[in-house]
Amino acid sequence: MSGAPQMQRLDAREAGFDAALDRLLDRLPARDEEVRLIVADIIADVRAQGDQALVEHTRRLDRLPCDDGAVPEIGRAELLAALERIPPALRQALEAARDRVREHALQQGLVGFEHSDTHGNRMGVRISPLDRAGIYVPGGRAAYPSSVLMNAVPARAAGVAEVIMCVPTPDGVRNDTVLAAAALAEVDRVFAIGGAQAVAAMAYGTETVPAVDKIVGPGNAFVAEAKRQVFGRVGIDSVAGPSEVCIIADGTVPPEWIVWDLFAQAEHDEEAQSILVAPDADYLDAVAAAIPAALAESGRAEIVATALSARGALIQVRDLAQAVAVSNHIAPEHLELAVADPDALLDGIRHAGAIFLGAHTPEALGDYCAGPNHVLPTSRAARYASPLGTYEFQKRSSIIACSPEGAAQLAPIAGTIADAEGLDAHARSARLREQR
Structure with a gap:
């Protein structure tokens, strides 16, 4: 220095x-048009060619030969082996961190409710977890086992049925600490792929990588742009x-x-x-x-x-x-x-x-x-935004149950508003419920 x-x-x-x-705070980078176009091409490629595109981009960007033509997946046995290889003190620290994150996450979940009106109509909110969540973990210059824990543990606390993870392994180097964290966080499947192609695979699915409902986790400019582009097809945590x-x-x-x-x-x-x-x-x-x-x-x-x-x-x-x-x-x-x-x-x-x-x-x-x-x-x-939490892996469904009396009471209200909007089928549908 x-x-x-x-x-x-x-x-x-x-x-x-x-x-x-x-x-000083004006630090949102201008959206790089070159990055946007590169990412759009990669996403389109993965959507069209699936595993073949993933293998080609992994060979080119991460310098992995993928000689068998298969998307590189890291099995549960290798995750557990990595857990055994890391120093005991590090394993104990990761276990303690996981337990503390999980304890906090279990306090956070959304809670459903129901209430009724005087006409016997029941309204409420039902909470259910996502079916499958995808976690992106950066690889290469640095290893972030903490990111594995912070993203996977709340998903598990929310009741997500399957958690998959993508982590790049440039030149085939797999970080034991990251893999150990995945084992401790009970990640179901881990793929050794990264970049925009990994985000595209999790968003749209390929022959090997299952499509998820939400993608979370940090990454470089290409990963951030890919998350931005697939949002809507899947949920994302943020473009950080x-x-x-x-x-x-x-x-x-x-x-x-x-x-x-x-x-x-x-x-x-x-x-x-x-x-x-x-x-x-x-x-x-x-x-x-x-x-x-x-x-x-x-x-x-x-x-x-x-x-x-x-x-x-x-x-x-x-x-x-x-x-x-x-x-x-x-x-x-x-x-x-x-x-x-x-x-x-x-x-x-x-x-x-x-x-x-x-x-x-x-x-x-x-x-x-x-x-x-x-x-x-x-x-x-x-x-306007909040930390990632258990609630990010849950969703709410509104519950409505009308009694005959309640429907008859609501029907003229709905019908009058539908008339004002020029939606006659809405109005007719509602008013039919006045005929008890």
Whole structure:
């Protein structure tokens, strides 16, 4: 590294702050037309040729020979073998994380209900799980067993009958930790395919890969674009952007802790965003001063430095109330309340994917083992979206049962509205129920 990153300094008390903040947050990349066209061609290819297209794209993009012409599938025996090969301490950590995620997920499910009116009509909502869910897990440069757990465990908690997983294995390298996590999360089938072709296979089905009802999980630009294009044919969790954290600090947490919390997001990739909001200028200075020494210890220093320089910010505010207002505008994926009394601020937080309370609750614990899901809305989507949860793998059906008396009471209401809409069959259908 040559020099420490220069994080942008903003002051919420100054004119022009809102515009400056919006420029900092304007990080939704323009939709790449070349990526869109490439993905559209791959999807069309998989739809038309099925397994043959999957094999050809896997040979070309992941450098797998697939000499037998079959879509590479990783069997249950290999998943269990990987579970036996990983170090015992890692297995215990994955099991503990799985159990905590599952315990939290089991508290989340949607609940059906029924109610009746005075005419004997019954209305309600029935909850049922998806038949089959598909999980995409990135492969190649990094391994993410936590993504396996965070996506598969809630699906199982929801009662999904079958969970399949696609994970690329460039050059044939299969990551034992990812496969072990799939075994622990009770994934039914695992395919060693990735990219847009994997998303297309899960959306439309091939001779080998079954079509799913919903696709979840992160991926690169091609995976994100593929999810966007197949949405409607299947459900998706989101088209996610880079990871982000906003930290509100009152100066009671050691600056070094805050630096590493900022790094924990910045090390994901060069587009990640780390923002610190505090009323005390001296505290912001202290955090900035602690960055170079921490960077020298970071195993991903280049990525961290690039992310902090390009997307990071240190924001001074008038007080903690203004800090909350700034955070609500940011609507961050992760929000740390690194203050002495985080509960005093909690009621004011309206928009955040996950909220971490107090000095001893770093976002990193949420990424792996706290329990709540780490799949969260990004790019200000926390204004309207929620974390991935058990409810994402369930659906609601409305239940309506009319008694003869109730139908007779509702029929003239429906008939009158149908007349206004010019739908005479609707009106006739309803009014026939007046003839008890």
